[in-house]
Amino acid sequence: MVKVLINGYGSIGKRVADAVSKQKDMEVLGVTKTKPDFEARLAVEKGYKLYCAIPDKERLKAFEDAGIDVEGTILDVIEEADIVVDAAPKKIGKQNLESIYKPHKVKAILQGGEKANDVEDNFNALWSYERCFGKDYVRVVSCNTTGLCRILYAINSVVEINKARIVLVRRAVDPNDDKNGPVNAIKPNPVVVPSHHGPDVVSVIPEFEGKIITSAVIVPTTLMHMHTLMVEVNNNISREKLLEAIKETPRIKLFKAEEGFESTAKIIEYARDIGRLRYDLPELAVWEESVNVLENEIFLMQAVHQESIVIPENIDCIRAMLELESDKFKSIDKTNKALGIE
Ligand code: NAD
Structure with missing residues (x-):
């Protein structure tokens, strides 16, 4: 089971976490939030390990003060991850790539809010699965x-x-x-x-x-x-x-x-x-x-459907980048079955 860290638990991040947890060949290592809101509380209630997305003691304390179980900051977990799915707001993914993922040598997927040339390649399961196979930094397009x-x-x-x-x-x-x-x-x-x-x-x-x-x-x-x-x-x-x-x-x-x-x-x-x-x-x-x-x-x-169309693509992108399955149609099929996609 490969370990996937989801950095940014908003519209895309929470769906990616749920989709990863339904696959047989990957598991959710943890999810991150910037503030201790109801989504952070729900993530913990769902059983996800929660980390503070900002490596800052004050921010971390805010979670503890709100009574939300937090395991530490992203820097406490990043090196355990086989891959990070970044689902932070537009432009922040690129910043996270340069300031966290590359220095810690962790593979990362960025989302459509980032630019095509911020990464090595751009992913769609049908068109570029083979091209992204084994790559380190890839964007799942919008x-x-x-x-x-x-x-x-x-x-x-x-x-x-x-x-x-x-x-x-x-x-x-x-x-x-x-x-x-x-x-x-x-x-x-x-x-x-x-x-x-x-x-x-x-x-x-x-x-x-x-x-x-x-x-x-x-x-x-x-x-x-x-x-x-x-x-x-x-x-x-x-x-x-x-x-x-x-x-x-x-x-x-x-x-x-x-x-x-x-x-x-x-x-x-x-x-x-x-x-x-x-x-x-x-x-x-x-x-x-x-x-x-x-x-x-x-x-x-x-x-x-803007909030969900990219979710199965993120799962296939994880398989391609971590070389878990060489045949794109087999990966698509595994993902679809696990997610109940028709
Ligand atoms: P969102 O605002 O719903 O969620 C972003 C989450 O990231 C929030 O929980 C926010 O608190 C958190 N965050 C803020 N700063 C952070 C940081 N420094 N590190 C980690 N997390 C941080 O955004 P979204 O709609 O999920 O979009 C995420 C990415 O997915 C963007 O690139 C967006 O363009 C892309 N995308 C969005 C949609 C859509 O329709 N929502 C569809 C396809 C792609």
């Missing part, structure tokens, strides 16, 4: 990029892609965020076109350089992101063949509006109804009726 990589893999498995044009409609904030917005606006973000999402896909799939252009707006919703794709391919392909390829690609699920899945709200209601913890849907959701082929152009619409 939720939007993960969703795009999965659908492009499905399309690419049956027909060569000439170019992709994609409009992203981004959720404003996660449900637990009480600081940011917008509340009543549609905000081009970034306001420049192309947006950074295309280059982020290229960080995983270098052969798409020059082929993918994205633009993005943010809307007042917390549930999911939505993408509209227009993809030009080099051959005519039937809609049936494309749907078959989408069905065969791991971690993509087709939803039919005809069955009542008319919006992201209804897709999330499905995740709630089937009893998914925190209504997580790590599968990319593609609307079946939206899949259309006009000669050599493919059109479709998909939704991304």
Whole structure:
């Protein structure tokens, strides 16, 4: 059993901890929090060993004063870890990489809030598992990029892609965020076109350089992101063949509006109804009726559950970096079975 330390126990970190604890070949060494809040208390109640993320005596004392069992600071445990999954806020992952992981020679996974060139490589289980095998510092790309990589893999498995044009409609904030917005606006973000999402896909799939252009707006919703794709391919392909390829690609699920899945709200209601913890849907959701082929152009619409889509990718990334499984499909399968992914 390899030992995984999760540094930053927020939206992504708490899900990664729960996912690691469900695998047979890895275990949670500990989790970190910066302050003794209810999430820190719940982590201890769940049985995770808790460490203070900031190596500072005053900070550590705050946990003790709050009556929360804390084992020490991150520096007391870092060298026991086979790998760290960093799930700290944007930009802090890079700081942790330079100030903690590299000096202590511990392998580390950063998240999508960090930059592609902060690390040795960029991970998506379908596209770059082999490339990241045995590497020391890797970034699991963002939720939007993960969703795009999965659908492009499905399309690419049956027909060569000439170019992709994609409009992203981004959720404003996660449900637990009480600081940011917008509340009543549609905000081009970034306001420049192309947006950074295309280059982020290229960080995983270098052969798409020059082929993918994205633009993005943010809307007042917390549930999911939505993408509209227009993809030009080099051959005519039937809609049936494309749907078959989408069905065969791991971690993509087709939803039919005809069955009542008319919006992201209804897709999330499905995740709630089937009893998914925190209504997580790590599968990319593609609307079946939206899949259309006009000669050599493919059109479709998909939704991304931002808080959970990257969780199985972090698990596969751990297996690749620690060389626990050389076959990406075997790793994907192990992860999916352990997490109940369809
Ligand atoms: P979050 O704010 O929910 O959680 C971050 C956690 O890290 C908090 O508990 C915070 O207290 C803690 N933290 C703060 N400073 C720290 C430090 N110095 N060391 C360790 N931990 C520290 O953030 P999140 O949404 O979980 O995002 C984490 C990363 O995952 C970011 O890079 C983000 O871009 C990326 N990501 C987020 C989402 C999403 O939708 N939430 C999706 C994909 C990727």
